[in-house]
Amino acid sequence: MSWEEYVRKVVPYTPGEQPKIKNIIKLNTNENPYPPSPLVYKAYEETELSDFRKYPDPTCSVLVDSIASFYDVKKENVFVGVGSDDVLSMAFLTFFNSDKPVLFPDITYSFYDVWADLYRIPYKQMPLKDDFTIDPADYYGENGGVVIANPNAPTGVKLPLDAIEDIISHNRDVVVIIDEAYVDFGAESALPLIDKYDNLLVVRTYSKSRSLAGLRIGYAFGCEKLIKYILDAKFSFNSYTMNMPSLILGAAAMNDREYFEETTAKVVATRERVKVQLKELGFEFGDSRANFIFARHPEKAGKDIFDYLRAHDIIVRRFDKPRINEYLRISIGTDEEMDRLIEVLKEYLGK
Numbered sequence: 001m002s003w004e005e006y007v008r009k010v011v012p013y014t015p016g017e018q019p020k021i022k023n024i025i026k027l028n029t030n031e032n033p034y035p036p037s038p039l040v041y042k043a044y045e046e047t048e049l050s051d052f053r054k055y056p057d058p059t060c061s062v063l064v065d066s067i068a069s070f071y072d073v074k075k076e077n078v079f080v081g082v083g084s085d086d087v088l089s090m091a092f093l094t095f096f097n098s099d100k101p102v103l104f105p106d107i108t109y110s111f112y113d114v115w116a117d118l119y120r121i122p123y124k125q126m127p128l129k130d131d132f133t134i135d136p137a138d139y140y141g142e143n144g145g146v147v148i149a150n151p152n153a154p155t156g157v158k159l160p161l162d163a164i165e166d167i168i169s170h171n172r173d174v175v176v177i178i179d180e181a182y183v184d185f186g187a188e189s190a191l192p193l194i195d196k197y198d199n200l201l202v203v204r205t206y207s208k209s210r211s212l213a214g215l216r217i218g219y220a221f222g223c224e225k226l227i228k229y230i231l232d233a234k235f236s237f238n239s240y241t242m243n244m245p246s247l248i249l250g251a252a253a254m255n256d257r258e259y260f261e262e263t264t265a266k267v268v269a270t271r272e273r274v275k276v277q278l279k280e281l282g283f284e285f286g287d288s289r290a291n292f293i294f295a296r297h298p299e300k301a302g303k304d305i306f307d308y309l310r311a312h313d314i315i316v317r318r319f320d321k322p323r324i325n326e327y328l329r330i331s332i333g334t335d336e337e338m339d340r341l342i343e344v345l346k347e348y349l350g351k
């Protein structure tokens with residue numbers, strides 16, 4: 001007998017690489033290529049560092065109020081966490097407490113099965129169709145909850161809102177989580193449905209469309225009762241998840257609607273331009289609505305393209321998993337970065 005027998009053993013999620021080398025074109029973790037809003041810089045300069053001796057506001061009111069105001073919901077409908085990873089993890093812990101399996105696609109954000117394993121939640125992965133779309137009917141059966149990323153990751157494929165609503169309405173006795181990490185780049189949000197469905201949690205992040213991955217801020221919307229339950233779990237875990245800079249700078253970013261709209265539109269325009277160029281080079285991919293493109297080349301191995309790009313100081317993401325190991329997930333960078341990517345790919349393909 002050994003203490004090791006009683007250890008909670010887990011296979012952790014592997015995050016994308018954060019290289020130490022400078023001058024690398026980093027297209028591997030879907031960060032925003034543009035800096036945060038100028039209002040964030042201003043708020044940073046005005047931040048009183050001496051205040052850091054105190055604990056932050058456990059209710060996170062400045063941040064919660066800015067989110068509630070931006071999205072025109074009540075503050076009682078908003079939950080915040082340390083990145084949407086923290087929000088999702090807390091939501092799994094709070095809402096998936098059944099013996100029946102939680103359902104999510106076989107190809108999706110690879111943290112879902114990690115949290116399920118960590119919290120000993122049974123789960124079942126529903127295969128996506130060959131074109132990486134979801135059949136809502138796969139989620140009609142008895143289950144302990146549902147999680148759908150929309151647009152999905154790493155495919156970038158979106159599910160229309162009526163299909164999302166179809167899944168929610170067939171699952172009124174469990175909680176349905178819609179992970180909208182990438183929704184601002186071209187999918188329809190399920191947020192308007194929180195008034196209609198008390199079992200819906202919509203999860204968002206500052207890491208992509210708000211250019212603040214480094215601050216770690218995520219948030220979620222749900223009916224008052226749902227938010228109250230997740231807050232109870234969070235306050236049973238850690239009262240002060242959100243640090244002072246995140247509260248102050250996160251609120252400043254949320255208050256700049258114009259900058260947010262301008263930068264997301266820029267990323268979308270670059271994505272659409274790169275789609276045309278990749279198609280010309282023979283790449284195959286679905287209609288990505290996120291800030292990345294998930295593509296494969298019918299004549300070249302994904303690993304070889306990955307290695308060639310890497311040798312030319314461009315990092316993309318590749319998942320060594322069934323069905324998707326020939327694909328590369330390429331984050332959308334600045335126009336200059338994407339021009340360089342296309343140039344290197346042309347070189348590699350001899351075009």
Ligand code: PMP
Nearest residue numbers: 083084085109149153181205207
């Ligand atoms: N959901 C999806 C689908 C993601 O791809 C990511 C990014 N890795 C997250 C959630 C978590 O992002 P963050 O914790 O930075 O908010």
